[in-house]
Amino acid sequence: MSYKITSKTIDDNLKRKVSEISGQMASKCFQCGTCTGSCPMIEQMHITPRRLMALLQWGQADALRNVNTHWICASCHVCQVRCPRGIEIPKVMEALRLIKLRTNENYIEPSNLQPEEIIDLPQIALVSGFRKMTS
Numbered sequence: 001m002s003y004k005i006t007s008k009t010i011d012d013n014l015k016r017k018v019s020e021i022s023g024q025m026a027s028k029c030f031q032c033g034t035c036t037g038s039c040p041m042i043e044q045m046h047i048t049p050r051r052l053m054a055l056l057q058w059g060q061a062d063a064l065r066n067v068n069t070h071w072i073c074a075s076c077h078v079c080q081v082r083c084p085r086g087i088e089i090p091k092v093m094e095a096l097r098l099i100k101l102r103t104n105e106n107y108i109e110p111s112n113l114q115p116e117e118i119i120d121l122p123q124i125a126l127v128s129g130f131r132k133m134t135s
């Protein structure tokens with residue numbers, strides 16, 4: 001997924017909000033890619049964690065709105081343990097989710113689930129999915 005960064009698309013408000021909620025400074029990231037190389041969920045993500053950090057550094061709120069990376073993140077903390085800059089990346093992912101959920105928009109809509117999906121999915125997966133992805 002490509003994205004063109006221009007001065008018109010820069011929104012520092014998002015970076016500030018993420019920093020307030022997560023306590024993490026995206027600007028500390030020096031784009032080594034260790035997080036991406038360590039992430040077990042990478043194949044399901046629209047963009048890599050490294051790229052997400054780059055878009056955040058550049059305040060690319062529109063681009064981040066349309067990617068699933070922070071929703072797919074399993075909060076396994078592997079990237080955090082390996083990040084040479086000590087960035088707690090799962091907290092950044094959580095902040096991005098919270099910012100969206102605080103607008104009362106759900107990432108998954110429980111009422112759209114089909115009965116066969118509800119029967120097949122483990123209860124614990126449903127509950128944790130609703131807690132993470134609904135407002």
Ligand code: SF4
Binds near residue numbers: 032050079084086
């Ligand atoms: S591991 Fe840390 S420093 Fe390296 S790209 Fe990821 S967030 Fe940035």
Ligand code: SF4
Binds near residue numbers: 093
């Ligand atoms: S915490 Fe999220 S982004 Fe980091 S390695 Fe685990 S799944 Fe990937």
